Amino acid sequence: MLFRISPQGKLRIEAWANSSASIIRSTEHSFNREGLPKKLADIVHTKKPVIIEDFRSMADWREPVPSTTSWAGFPILLRGRVIAIVNVQAVEQRIGPEVVTVIEPVVSTIALLILRY
Numbered sequence: 563m564l565f566r567i568s569p570q571g572k573l574r575i576e577a578w579a580n581s582s583a584s585i586i587r588s589t590e591h592s593f594n595r596e597g598l599p600k601k602l603a604d605i606v607h608t609k610k611p612v613i614i615e616d617f618r619s620m621a622d623w624r625e626p627v628p629s630t631t632s633w634a635g636f637p638i639l640l641r642g643r644v645i646a647i648v649n650v651q652a653v654e655q656r657i658g659p660e661v662v663t664v665i666e667p668v669v670s671t672i673a674l675l676i677l678r679y
């Protein structure tokens with residue numbers, strides 16, 4: 563999933579897999595109406611990846627995501643501002659801190675493509 567964040571702080575989900583458009587737009591609307599969940603806001607403020615090893619324990623995530631076990635968000639920066647977040651979800655395995663080093667090069671490539679085009 564790829565989240566884009568406007569300079570005004572509005573979130574737009576640009577790309578996703580395995581979810582209906584109505585669920586995606588509902589989630590987007592909820593985030594923009596009620597604010598970002600803490601972990602997403604942390605990515606924007608710290609400009610660093612965030613990992614949620616046990617996604618089901620997230621109390622402030624508004625939309626239930628029953629099939630997701632773990633979640634990781636990686637910021638894409640432009641001139642020091644988070645312009646997008648690449649989101650990786652796992653259904654069966656947990657995403658731990660060791661996965662960050664594996665995923666970050668892929669996210670860097672995505673960031674270069676977004677920034678170039």
